[in-house]
Amino acid sequence: MELKTVRDAEISGKRVLVRVDFNVPLKDGAVVEDARITAAIPTITLLKEKGASKILLLTHLGRPDGKIVEELRTASIAKRLAELGISGVEMLENIRFEPGEETNDPALAQKLAGMADVFVNDAFATAHRAHASTVGVAKLLPSYAGLLMEREVEKLSAALTPPTGAIAIIGGAKFETKQPLIEKLLGLYSKVLLGGALGNDVIKARGHGIGSSMTSAVPVPVALAMDERLVVAIDAIVGEPDTNAERTALINDIRAVEGIVDIGPNTFSAWAREISQAPFVVWNGPMGVYERGFTHGTDALAQALTTATTPAVVGGGDTVAALSKFSFDHSRVFLSTGGGAMLEFLTSGTLPALELLKKQSTGCVLKLD
Numbered sequence: 428m429e430l431k432t433v434r435d436a437e438i439s440g441k442r443v444l445v446r447v448d449f450n451v452p453l454k455d456g457a458v459v460e461d462a463r464i465t466a467a468i469p470t471i472t473l474l475k476e477k478g479a480s481k482i483l484l485l486t487h488l489g490r491p492d493g494k495i496v497e498e499l500r501t502a503s504i505a506k507r508l509a510e511l512g513i514s515g516v517e518m519l520e521n522i523r524f525e526p527g528e529e530t531n532d533p534a535l536a537q538k539l540a541g542m543a544d545v546f547v548n549d550a551f552a553t554a555h556r557a558h559a560s561t562v563g564v565a566k567l568l569p570s571y572a573g574l575l576m577e578r579e580v581e582k583l584s585a586a587l588t589p590p591t592g593a594i595a596i597i598g599g600a601k602f603e604t605k606q607p608l609i610e611k612l613l614g615l616y617s618k619v620l621l622g623g624a625l626g627n628d629v630i631k632a633r634g635h636g637i638g639s640s641m642t643s644a645v646p647v648p649v650a651l652a653m654d655e656r657l658v659v660a661i662d663a664i665v666g667e668p669d670t671n672a673e674r675t676a677l678i679n680d681i682r683a684v685e686g687i688v689d690i691g692p693n694t695f696s697a698w699a700r701e702i703s704q705a706p707f708v709v710w711n712g713p714m715g716v717y718e719r720g721f722t723h724g725t726d727a728l729a730q731a732l733t734t735a736t737t738p739a740v741v742g743g744g745d746t747v748a749a750l751s752k753f754s755f756d757h758s759r760v761f762l763s764t765g766g767g768a769m770l771e772f773l774t775s776g777t778l779p780a781l782e783l784l785k786k787q788s789t790g791c792v793l794k795l796d
Contacts, residue, residue, distance in 0.1 A: 428580055429786045430571075430572040430576070430577055430580060430785060431571045431785070432574070432577045433473055433477075433547050433571045434473070434650075436547070436571045438477035438479045439479075440479075440483065442479070442544045443483065443543055443544070444485060444540075444546050444568070445470065445481045445485065446485050446486070446547070446548045446763060447486050447549050448463055448467075448487075448550035448551070449467070449486035449504050449554070451464060451488075453488075457503055457507075457596030458503055460508040460658075462765060464504065464507060467573070467575060470547065470575060471627065475515060481543075483542055484517065484519065485519045485560055486501065486504070486519075487523040487528070488501060490525065490735070491519075491521065491524055493523065493525065495526075499524075499535060501519070502518075505518035512674070521721075522752055528558050529558055530570060531558055531562055535783040536567060537558040539563070539687070540564050540568050544617030545571070546565055547572070548684075548780055548783060549572070549573025550780075551579040551580075551763070551764050552764045554781055555767055555768040556752055556779075556780075557720060561780040562783060565783040565784070566783065572784045573765065576784070577781055580772075581767060582740050582761045583763065583772050584679050586709045587615065587739070587776060588710070589616060590707050591706070592705060593615075593616050593706055593707035594616055594619070594702070594705045594708055595620070595708070595710070595713075596619075596622070596698070596708065596710040596728065597612070597619060597620070597710075598621070598644070598714050599711075599712035600623060600626070600627060600641060602624070602625050602628040602629075602643040604770075605770070610655070611773070612773070615744060617656065618701065619657050620658045620698055620701065621657060622715070622724065622725075626659040626714075627640045627642050628643050628647045630687075632646060632648075632649060632652035633648075633659075636785045637687060638682055638683050639683070639684065640682045640716035642663075659678075660678060660687075660691060661678060661695055662670075662678060662691030663676060663678060663688075663692050663694070664687070664689040664691055664715065666685060675692065689714060689721040689790065694724070695714070698728055698731075702735055703731065703736075705734045707739065708732065708737050708738075708741075710741045710742075711769055711770055722749065725745065725749045726752060728749075729746070729749035729750045733760065736759070738760070739759070739760045739761070741760060744764070744766055
């Protein structure tokens with residue numbers, strides 16, 4: 428996919444509205460982790476070098492549902508930008524305070540377009556959402572991809588043309604929503620390793636008892652479940668609800684009262700070998716119930732990836748968090764800023780916001796005064 432990028436834009440003397448993704452964790456009114464903020468610096472720097480007269484930064488923060496939530500104001504982000512030495516920009520208020528944002532309200536899109544002469548979308552993580560600040564405004568202004576957006580598309584496009592022998596690792600839940608992606612990956616990758624509730628679904632479909640493990644409401648089609656290239660855990664960490672009782676069990680030895688909470692040591696050892704031998708890895712999603720502290724399997728695979736020489740593209744909040752615990756070569760392992768956006772791009776090869784940034788796009792419908 429060839430995008431119109433900020434490199435192609437005539438910026439000198441113009442007001443530029445930049446949709447960024449500064450949806451960062453906050454604590455006591457301060458930014459806790461600023462990777463998403465620093466990721467936008469190259470685009471901001473280039474806009475300054477190209478002579479923008481004004482740079483307006485627009486982000487969402489949390490889920491205020493169209494209402495003003497004091498704790499979700501962007502003042503803390505503006506403060507962090509100043510601490511990072513980013514001056515000469517204006518941080519606008521949380522766009523999701525606007526009730527028309529998520530419904531792509533034309534009136535809100537026109538309001539945003541009236542602030543600027545050029546629109547730059549550098550928020551890959553929201554590119555799968557047809558919102559006023561991602562799609563609506565892009566229809567009203569000359570629109571370009573930021574440098575981060577460009578790099579995301581470049582890296583994920585490469586993941587759609589992997590070398591022979593490449594492997595995909597997919598975790599998380601909701602098999603019914605991820606089935607199209609899994610089927611696509613099976614057509615591109617030599618193996619697809621499934622963890623989390625996705626793995627539980629396939630284990631169940633293969634006739635094994637999984638006790639009280641989390642599963643999807645819709646059963647996995649038998650033909651898909653029996654595909655040998657779809658790899659699931661051979662052992663697991665299992666636990667009993669409302670107790671601290673945990674043990675390691677083979678997949679065919681899970682009791683009715685137990686549920687799978689993580690992949691087991693034999694599994695992550697075998698999958699670590701797969702990672703080290705593969706020419707390329709794409710990975711999205713944790714291997715266990717990460718939010719409840721069952722992080723060992725995910726962390727073990729993350730460590731294996733950081734110590735291998737395998738090129739990789741990794742996305743999803745928990746997965747990126749696991750990788751970030753280790754030192755690694757960022758030129759070899761690319762951390763996508765998108766979770767759901769990454770999965771949707773891998774499934775369809777495009778996203779709603781990207782369609783308006785493509786080189787063959789007809790561009791804007793002329794900005795209103």
